[in-house]
Amino acid sequence: MNKITKIIGISFAIFFLVGLATTLTKSMMITFWDVLPVYILMAIAIFMMLYESFFDKK
Numbered sequence: 379m380n381k382i383t384k385i386i387g388i389s390f391a392i393f394f395l396v397g398l399a400t401t402l403t404k405s406m407m408i409t410f411w412d413v414l415p416v417y418i419l420m421a422i423a424i425f426m427m428l429y430e431s432f433f434d435k436k
Contacts, residue, residue, distance in 0.1 A: 384431045384432070388427050388428065388431060391424075391427060392424055392427075395420045395423065395424065396420070398416075398420075399413060399416050399417055399420055402416060
């Protein structure tokens with residue numbers, strides 16, 4: 379049950395972050411290079427969530 383709750387919570391967070399980043403790229407005035415730092419920070423945040431939830435065994 380605990381692992382299912384983690385998966386659901388992380389999937390909601392990932393969907394939110396990906397939706398936020400794709401919303402930024404829909405604007406005509408914002409280019410890919412402007413949104414690249416957002417993608418990098420989003421990838422780091424997703425990796426940290428997954429690592430802390432499943433791989434960190436302290």
